[in-house]
Amino acid sequence: MSAPAIPARPGTAAFARRALRHPSFMAGALLSALVVAAALLSLVWTPWPPGDIDVMRKLQPPSAAHWLGTDAFGRDVASLLLAGARNSLLVGTVAVAVGLVFGAALGLLASARRGWVEEAIMRLTDFTFAFPALLSAIMMTAVFGPGLVVSIVAIGLFYVPVFARITRGSANAVWSREFVLAARAAGRGRLSITLEHVLPNIASVLIVQGTVHFALAILAEAALSYLGLGTQPPQPSWGRMLNDAQALLFQAPRLAVFPGIAIAVAVLGLNLLGDGLRDLLDPRLARRR
Amino acid sequence: MKLFLLKRLATLVATLFGASVVVFLVLEILPGDAAQMMMGPDAAPEAVAALRAKLGLDRAPLERYAAWLVGMLTGELGTSHAYGTPVAGLIVERLALTVPLALMAMSMTVVLALSAGVYAASRHHRLGDVGVMGLTQVGIAIPNFWFAILLILLFAVNLRWFAAGGFPGWAEGAGPALKALVLPAVSLAVVQSAILARITRSAVLDVLREDFVRTARAKGLSRRAALWGHVLRNALVPVITVMGLQFATLLAGTIVVESVFYLPGLGRLIFQSISNRDLIVVRNCVMLLAAMVVVVNFVVDVLYAVIDPRLAPSDA
Numbered sequence: 001m002s003a004p005a006i007p008a009r010p011g012t013a014a015f016a017r018r019a020l021r022h023p024s025f026m027a028g029a030l031l032s033a034l035v036v037a038a039a040l041l042s043l044v045w046t047p048w049p050p051g052d053i054d055v056m057r058k059l060q061p062p063s064a065a066h067w068l069g070t071d072a073f074g075r076d077v078a079s080l081l082l083a084g085a086r087n088s089l090l091v092g093t094v095a096v097a098v099g100l101v102f103g104a105a106l107g108l109l110a111s112a113r114r115g116w117v118e119e120a121i122m123r124l125t126d127f128t129f130a131f132p133a134l135l136s137a138i139m140m141t142a143v144f145g146p147g148l149v150v151s152i153v154a155i156g157l158f159y160v161p162v163f164a165r166i167t168r169g170s171a172n173a174v175w176s177r178e179f180v181l182a183a184r185a186a187g188r189g190r191l192s193i194t195l196e197h198v199l200p201n202i203a204s205v206l207i208v209q210g211t212v213h214f215a216l217a218i219l220a221e222a223a224l225s226y227l228g229l230g231t232q233p234p235q236p237s238w239g240r241m242l243n244d245a246q247a248l249l250f251q252a253p254r255l256a257v258f259p260g261i262a263i264a265v266a267v268l269g270l271n272l273l274g275d276g277l278r279d280l281l282d283p284r285l286a287r288r289r
Numbered sequence: 290m291k292l293f294l295l296k297r298l299a300t301l302v303a304t305l306f307g308a309s310v311v312v313f314l315v316l317e318i319l320p321g322d323a324a325q326m327m328m329g330p331d332a333a334p335e336a337v338a339a340l341r342a343k344l345g346l347d348r349a350p351l352e353r354y355a356a357w358l359v360g361m362l363t364g365e366l367g368t369s370h371a372y373g374t375p376v377a378g379l380i381v382e383r384l385a386l387t388v389p390l391a392l393m394a395m396s397m398t399v400v401l402a403l404s405a406g407v408y409a410a411s412r413h414h415r416l417g418d419v420g421v422m423g424l425t426q427v428g429i430a431i432p433n434f435w436f437a438i439l440l441i442l443l444f445a446v447n448l449r450w451f452a453a454g455g456f457p458g459w460a461e462g463a464g465p466a467l468k469a470l471v472l473p474a475v476s477l478a479v480v481q482s483a484i485l486a487r488i489t490r491s492a493v494l495d496v497l498r499e500d501f502v503r504t505a506r507a508k509g510l511s512r513r514a515a516l517w518g519h520v521l522r523n524a525l526v527p528v529i530t531v532m533g534l535q536f537a538t539l540l541a542g543t544i545v546v547e548s549v550f551y552l553p554g555l556g557r558l559i560f561q562s563i564s565n566r567d568l569i570v571v572r573n574c575v576m577l578l579a580a581m582v583v584v585v586n587f588v589v590d591v592l593y594a595v596i597d598p599r600l601a602p603s604d605a
Contacts, residue, residue, distance in 0.1 A: 123303070123307070124307075126300070126304055126307070127303075127304045127305075127307030127308045127311065127583075128311070129537075129582070129586075130304065130307075130308040130311075130537075130579035130580075130582050130583045131308070131311070131575075131579055131582075132537045132538055132540070132541040132582070133541070134541035134545070135540075135541050135544075135575060135578055135579065138544070138559060138560075138563065138571075138575070139312070139315050139316060139571070139575055140315070141563060142316060142563045142566075142568060142571045143315060143316065143319050143320045143326075215430070219432050222432050222434075222435075223432060223434060223545045226432075226434050226545065226548075227544075227545060227548055227560060229563070239432075242434065242435060242438060245438070246438055246441075246549070249438070249441060249442060249446055249453070250446055253442050253446065256435075256438045256439070256442060257439075259435075260431070260432065260435035260438070260439070263430075263431075263435065264427070264430045264431050264432070264435070265430075267429070267430035267431075267432075268426060268427065268429075268430035271426060271429060271430060272426065
């Protein structure tokens with residue numbers, strides 16, 4: 001016997017129409033697309049090779065040849081910014097994927113099994129909350145040394161308990177809904193209910209939270225790279241560029257402006273996208289705002 | 290209420306214990322030979338062996354963990370490998386900067402966020418609301434260390450009102466010391482208050498729709514008096530929850546901001562200790578920061594019960 005139908009969702013075309021009329025979603029989508037486009041473009045083309053050092057042309061102001069000028073090593077700032085987008089997107093994607101896959105699995109398990117399993121998983125997440133992302137990343141770099149991979153893993157690991165909690169909270173609400181009770185009465189197993197009913201119904205929450213945490217991962221990676229614990233030279237990174245720029249605040253203050261704007265645009269875009277998605281995927285929340 | 294407090298206290302102790310296990314596993318067991326790691330790959334085997342014996346690494350892990358726990362309770366945290374001084378003394382010295390900085394930043398956050406959040410809610414869907422919400426979106430997107438650099442650019446490089454960094458120490462008097470903390474605190478507070486202002490606005494809007502607010506207004510209470518006297522108190526529960534969570538972010542933020550302003554605080558001590566491979570200092574500092582986060586969340590839980598006594602029994 002098949003389970004009773006899940007409440008109907010609006011079609012893709014209707015969703016697209018609403019999305020196009022949603023200012024926050026559209027602004028977020030445009031800004032995020034800009035960052036993705038910059039990252040993709042840098043794979044095939046940059047005005048100058050990003051790692052190209054030439055001290056003869058160091059600290060040049062913006063010009064037709066170097067749109068945003070050059071840094072202390074004569075590298076083209078615009079090229080570094082374009083290539084830096086790749087790093088930020090990589091960190092966000094992998095960290096959120098790690099947190100989402102393992103966290104959602106733990107959350108779904110806690111919600112499906114309840115009892116001591118749920119209690120154990122939730123207590124485990126309790127004390128991992130004592131370590132903010134930056135602190136857990138610092139612990140990891142103290143052991144494994146600084147680097148992009150270590151910072152991605154550290155941020156991802158910090159996200160596991162975060163997503164476990166979000167998933168378990170939302171999944172518990174779905175488990176008490178009538179259609180799930182009906183499926184259970186029909187003899188469906190916990191795994192099948194989890195995959196067919198619970199997961200699709202909490203997907204929107206996970207998508208929204210994934211977007212928001214993508215932005216937070218970009219901020220965390222920028223902070224780690226600024227401290228010298230994240231991306232290592234010669235790989236370009238926005239946080240690292242800010243660190244280099246701080247030493248030249250008196251000679252070339254503009255160098256401290258562009259990478260910050262790039263980080264802010266990426267984070268703002270993702271936050272607006274997350275806000276928009278939340279409104280579009282859960283209209284009840286939109287009405288309350 | 291007593292049972293509620295006891296349960297929360299038990300959770301606090303269990304969480305601290307769990308956090309200490311994580312810190313010990315990551316910073317003591319995971320590196321394998323911590324002495325080798327601290328001295329680097331080129332160190333002479335005799336020197337590594339001497340450090341291993343000095344740190345007690347030849348003892349069983351459980352014994353070392355127990356010794357560390359006892360040390361934390363008695364204040365005997367060992368000696369820093371890089372500085373050659375007791376870790377407890379180092380930490381206390383650095384806390385004299387980090388604690389005032391965090392408190393200053395949190396106070397600024399609360400004042401800014403509550404004013405902006407209540408103002409935005411009171412102008413719901415009007416220009417003031419849209420303006421404040423737009424600013425908070427930008428505030429959330431700005432990394433605090435970049436904002437700190439922009440503050441240095443404006444107030445230290447251009448206007449020359451503040452120094453670009455450094456800390457004169459409390460011995461020079463409270464005035465110069467506090468002045469050195471103003472820009473770091475502002476850079477932490479502005480970003481944090483952007484998040485808190487949004488939560489405040491949304492919580493105030495929820496309470497404004499309640500019947501008792503309509504009754505209070507119908508009885509002749511002015512809008513301002515109802516807002517600050519009735520609405521804000523009832524909107525505080527979600528606001529305090531986020532404040533508790535934000536304290537953790539703020540403490541982590543001090544690590545970065547202290548580096549921007551070259552402040553000799555706890556964050557900078559951790560950062561320098563990582564560079565020096567001084568794992569004993571890193572372990573104790575990380576544990577201290579984690580303990581601060583856990584204790585603040587405990588205080589928040591207790592505050593809930595004080596603000597809204599209905600929450601205590603239902604949660605107990």
